[in-house]
Amino acid sequence: MPQPRNDRDDVIAATAEADLSLEVAESSHLLEELPPERLAWMLQKMCEIRYFEEKAEELYTRGLVHGTMHLSIGQEASAVGSTSALRPNDLIIHHHRGHGHTIAKGADITLMMAEFLGKEPGYCHGRGGSMHIADIPGGNLGATGVVGSGIPTAVGIALALQMRRSEHVLLCFFGDGAANLGEFHESLNMASIWELPVVFICENNQYGMSMSVRRSMNIEHISTRAISYGIPGETVDGNDALAVHQTVRAAVEHARSGNGPSLIENVTYRWRGHSKSDRNLYRTPEEIEAWKERCPIMRFKKALTEAGVMDEQEAEGIDQEAKATVDRAAEEALTFPEPSPEHMEDEVYAL
Amino acid sequence: MTESLLHREEKNENGKREISYLEAVREAMVQEMRRDPQVFLMGEDVGVYGGAFGVSRGMLEEFGPARVRETPISEAAIAGAATGAALMGMRPIAEIMFMDFITISMNQLVNQAAKIHFMFGGKASIPLVIRTPAGSGTGAAAQHCQSLEAWFMNVPGIKVVTPATPYDVKGLLIASIRDNNPVIFVEHKLLYRTKGSVPREPYTIPLGKAEVKREGRDLTVVAYSIMVPRALEAAEQLSAEGIELEVVDPRSLKPLDRETIVRSVCKTGRALIVHEAPVTGGVGGELAAVIADSEAFDFLDAPIRRLAGRDVPIPYNRTLERAAVPQVEDIVAAARALAQEGT
Numbered sequence: 001m002p003q004p005r006n007d008r009d010d011v012i013a014a015t016a017e018a019d020l021s022l023e024v025a026e027s028s029h030l031l032e033e034l035p036p037e038r039l040a041w042m043l044q045k046m047c048e049i050r051y052f053e054e055k056a057e058e059l060y061t062r063g064l065v066h067g068t069m070h071l072s073i074g075q076e077a078s079a080v081g082s083t084s085a086l087r088p089n090d091l092i093i094h095h096h097r098g099h100g101h102t103i104a105k106g107a108d109i110t111l112m113m114a115e116f117l118g119k120e121p122g123y124c125h126g127r128g129g130s131m132h133i134a135d136i137p138g139g140n141l142g143a144t145g146v147v148g149s150g151i152p153t154a155v156g157i158a159l160a161l162q163m164r165r166s167e168h169v170l171l172c173f174f175g176d177g178a179a180n181l182g183e184f185h186e187s188l189n190m191a192s193i194w195e196l197p198v199v200f201i202c203e204n205n206q207y208g209m210s211m212s213v214r215r216s217m218n219i220e221h222i223s224t225r226a227i228s229y230g231i232p233g234e235t236v237d238g239n240d241a242l243a244v245h246q247t248v249r250a251a252v253e254h255a256r257s258g259n260g261p262s263l264i265e266n267v268t269y270r271w272r273g274h275s276k277s278d279r280n281l282y283r284t285p286e287e288i289e290a291w292k293e294r295c296p297i298m299r300f301k302k303a304l305t306e307a308g309v310m311d312e313q314e315a316e317g318i319d320q321e322a323k324a325t326v327d328r329a330a331e332e333a334l335t336f337p338e339p340s341p342e343h344m345e346d347e348v349y350a351l
Numbered sequence: 352m353t354e355s356l357l358h359r360e361e362k363n364e365n366g367k368r369e370i371s372y373l374e375a376v377r378e379a380m381v382q383e384m385r386r387d388p389q390v391f392l393m394g395e396d397v398g399v400y401g402g403a404f405g406v407s408r409g410m411l412e413e414f415g416p417a418r419v420r421e422t423p424i425s426e427a428a429i430a431g432a433a434t435g436a437a438l439m440g441m442r443p444i445a446e447i448m449f450m451d452f453i454t455i456s457m458n459q460l461v462n463q464a465a466k467i468h469f470m471f472g473g474k475a476s477i478p479l480v481i482r483t484p485a486g487s488g489t490g491a492a493a494q495h496c497q498s499l500e501a502w503f504m505n506v507p508g509i510k511v512v513t514p515a516t517p518y519d520v521k522g523l524l525i526a527s528i529r530d531n532n533p534v535i536f537v538e539h540k541l542l543y544r545t546k547g548s549v550p551r552e553p554y555t556i557p558l559g560k561a562e563v564k565r566e567g568r569d570l571t572v573v574a575y576s577i578m579v580p581r582a583l584e585a586a587e588q589l590s591a592e593g594i595e596l597e598v599v600d601p602r603s604l605k606p607l608d609r610e611t612i613v614r615s616v617c618k619t620g621r622a623l624i625v626h627e628a629p630v631t632g633g634v635g636g637e638l639a640a641v642i643a644d645s646e647a648f649d650f651l652d653a654p655i656r657r658l659a660g661r662d663v664p665i666p667y668n669r670t671l672e673r674a675a676v677p678q679v680e681d682i683v684a685a686a687r688a689l690a691q692e693g694t
Binding site for chain 1: 391417422423425427428430431432433434435436437438439440441443458459462463467468469470471472473474475476477478507508510531532
């Protein structure tokens with residue numbers, strides 16, 4: 001008679017041997033096609049995201065942060081690969097694990113850090129915090145904290161773009177957990193029948209908090225759900241910035257040409273816990289280490305240097321400059337004033 | 352508005368133009384859509400069908416399917432799409448076919464639409480109107496008859512409007528469309544066919560401005576939506592007995608015109624609050640607290656009374672349905688008793 005196992009063993013057994021079977025788009029030609037300064041920008045943004053989040057963690061540990069945070073360390077290629085396929089005035093809407101998208105859309109890191117610290121000069125004057133950073137003039141229409149809530153809102157943003165005959169498109173980021181919400185179904189269907197200029201980007205980081213995708217759905221690739229809406233669906237190695245760029249660019253062009261939405265699944269992995277309460281009881285250290293081997297920043301640096309876009313010294317220079325940018329931002333933001341609670345009621349309604 | 356959309360138009364004895372509450376809703380939408388290209392209507396069956404109650408009949412022909420936009424049965428996505436379009440500066444009017452179905456829209460309305468302006472530090476706004484028919488009296492039972500306005504009063508960032516007359520519904524709807532915030536606009540199904548004098552030209556009634564619908568010295572009835580005509584009828588009956596009711600209609604519950612309510616209670620010394628939604632946790636508790644917390648407290652000659660829906664789902668059977676919410680005779684009885692209390 002087999003020994004009964006506890007729940008934790010079952011969970012780990014079900015998730016440890018995930019076979020991703022990715023259909024990786026051929027993307028190496030991008031190293032020649034994209035301007036070197038664009039590739040350098042991508043590396044810079046990925047490094048800034050990594051250092052921003054490590055700094056966020058440090059500030060939290062030092063007791064300088066009031067709320068929680070959701071780190072996307074390990075997912076940098078998904079954010080940067082996606083936004084690098086956009087034109088400057090294109091739009092994004094994203095989610096609680098959103099520091100990466102915000103930086104990748106070109107936000108000012110000092111104002112982001114100020115928002116993270118709840119300071120008055122922050123992007124949302126300290127009213128939003130880590131989970132709700134928006135940079136409206138920069139085309140970042142905000143991060144939503146309720147899983148999946150940005151997806152229906154995205155339908156309306158794209159509807160406005162279409163009704164105004166805008167040439168711009170919207171990227172809507174959400175996670176694997178959000179793909180199981182009713183709102184996901186209603187929204188992708190509606191965007192499809194109206195042929196809206198939106199690209200739905202599911203960042204499959206393998207877990208909705210502790211719930212593995214292997215346990216939460218019975219399909220191999222979330223992108224196959226696109227079939228039920230009659231729209232293109234693609235799964236891509238979300239730790240390969242160039243592969244993400246290639247796939248998202250195709251979807252963006254599809255949308256910009258008036259052909260409607262697509263569903264892209266960036267397969268990636270979050271190295272850190274869901275939030276600060278996470279004790280990693282649902283996965284093994286070996287699994288985390290295996291994914292660290294696939295570090296998106298290391299991979300991108302390697303691709304750039306092997307292709308001769310830059311040498312290792314140049315790559316390291318970009319890396320260290322990103323670190324210095326984040327350090328300066330944190331130092332400055334810590335000196336910023338706190339908001340005043342006096343007139344909060346006057347801020348609830350727009351004039 | 353094309354004349355065909357208003358074929359029921361009549362004139363009253365004073366030569367004033369009379370249309371129904373339903374036609375006044377339509378006229379407000381049509382006039383605003385003609386004035387402002389950012390305004391559009393979306394919802395289930397709002398096009399060829401003309402909406403479940405016929406409110407948007409004829410609008411598809413004038414404005415076309417992009418601006419009279421039919422949606423699948425997807426209340427979450429309707430509310431979300433309206434929120435997103437509003438975030439971009441459009442002015443969507445989304446129809447939720449029955450207020451009961453707004454439960455499916457709640458996440459988008461409460462967590463997105465209501466929060467975005469504040470949460471993003473005032474850098475975005477959501478000029479959105481959710482129009483939704485509420486209330487009982489149609490025999491549609493527990494899932495098509497609710498009055499859920501109290502829920503939204505407890506959500507900062509949302510406005511709640513509850514018009515009672517054709518004149519009010521037109522002016523309040525135009526004001527709501529021009530407002531830069533999410534507005535839950537509650538239309539009562541039994542009011543759709545009621546008629547009243549409505550100017551042809553567009554006009555606005557500011558949100559947060561109550562109206563004294565009838566002046567009286569003995570007792571203040573605070574009532575909104577369907578309970579306004581019922582309170583006015585009760586007032587006529589009691590007037591014959593020598594009891595004069597003052598009927599105050601807040602017209603919008605959020606923002607709320609505390610001043611007009613308090614001033615009336617200071618005058619009469621008695622307050623009866625009447626609404627259709629269930630009494631427990633309802634709007635009446637808030638209105639009673641507003642009065643009790645004010646200078647009117649010193650003028651009260653009797654306790655503040657509430658007459659509201661009973662704490663039951665709306666039943667199907669006609670007798671049970673009538674018994675579940677205040678009727679004219681209930682208001683007469685409650686007001687008569689309160690007028691005699693403490694004397």
